[in-house]
Amino acid sequence: MTDTVRVRFAPSPTGRLHIGGARTALFNWAYARRHRGTFLLRIEDTDPERSTKEYERAILEGLRWLGLDWDEGPDVGGPYAPYHQAQRIERHRVAAQAMLARGEAYRCFCSHERLDAMRAEQEAEHQASAYDKRCRSIPQAEAERRAAAGESFVVRFKVPEGKTSLVDHVRGDVTFENKEVDDWIMVRSDGNPTYNFVVVCDDVDMKITHVFRGEEHLINTPKQVLLYKAMGAKPPEFGHLPLMLGTDRKKLSKRTGDTALQDYQEKGYPKDAVVNFLCLQGWALNGTQEIFSLDELVKHFDINDVSKAGAVFDIDKFRWLAGEYLRKEPIDVLVDHCVPFAIQAGLLRADEVPSKRAWLASLLAAEKERMHVYSNFPARIAYLFAKDDELPYDADAEANAKKHAGRVALLGDFQAWLAPKLAAGEPSAALKDGMKAWLSERKAKMPELLQPLRCALSGRAGGPDCFDMIAWLGPERALARIEHARRRLA
């Protein structure tokens, strides 16, 4: 056949999609698209205890959310179906039998007790724990007899002499001494094959040409390369991606932050920001352009340019990037993205959204400057929903207001000036101009009025333009808040 690129992402549905897994998927996908190859998805559900359909569905949804699509997979099918590993188990059994028959593997009857004792001893002597190969010497006929008699056994891979090298596109080629590679278990005593075995069987069957995965798999790779050879198959090329690290510089874990893609989705990170950020962890477009699209990734992605060193998950940069993307969204789209969070916070009911859409758009147009993620929205606008006489005043807002000695009188005069204009429906821009003229007539500076006013309207030290807030509140509530402030700021 041809040497068309075929890459895969093979998640295990035993939990939510890890953010590092999402990046692995992204890089595999980008590589396939860049080389006009095939990207496929395979579900590694061979652990029936922990695998669930719910996780599987969530993982697929997560990938779709990011904008990744696959040419072959569990839901779309393909020429190498099935794409659920558990459904391929017969093939694995056949392959294991063939290996046994060819003498590339052997039955091991050692008990857990013996293995545990051996491990303990090796550990005490500061050696790597590895099987001592005792059962290698059992003649095949005897092994078959004992197996037939019902004796429990596992199938181990017979690691040959020599050394094993692999082509790694991110690290440069890596070599291992075979004597350091354990005679690992291919098939468990219950007859089920193990990961290192099935992953190779399936990759061979699915004609995978390149395997890009996390660095934690690097040490497994010689086992797999040796297996390819024993099966008479050509090993794929590899690329072991740098780990994503927590602030403790260890493999990203829940201890130092959110690890699931879904966590960021639920927190309202724009998905394009997530993709962009994931790209930046271990790869760079050109070293100067930080913000770029999936298209640009595909256009420029090169596995050889992926960094070797682990990348600390930089949440500050992620937040910044999220804000950049959020601000670029068309306002209608932004409303759709933010409204669910306002509903969830109890600020709005879903049924009143259509009638308030223009109002919400106006809020967002002003507030987006202060937001990074969609979930910031409710906290930004909560003051609008407070009772006018119970609006909480932040300490710094109140302090700013109270810096001005004439605040109560000025607020009163302003209220009297404002009320008729509001009643007449004067637009915000005109009110603002009028206010400036009014203030200069009385030889008052803007902050003298606006700081107390801001506190009166929002209870906060910072925020949008005061006249925007008046418009959002409406004449009645705005004036009520000023009225209350004259008492509360006295």
Added chain:
RNA sequence: GGUCCCAUCGUCUAGCCCGGCCUAGGACACCAGGUUUUCAUCCUGGCGACAGGGGUUCAAAUCCCCUUGGGAUCACCA
């Protein structure tokens, strides 16, 4: 501890493969100014790194070696 991997600003990185253009570039964060009614956005500036030591070379962040430091992994889990 064995094996394997890694090492440029606090963080993400460009440069390294194909030594000179590097008085090491960009971004986030931080600090200082400017803009703003305030906050934010935005603009300007600042701080800030080639882990250490040996080589090779006219010349090393770039090549080689050692040391140190960090990480991954050592399951009948994937």
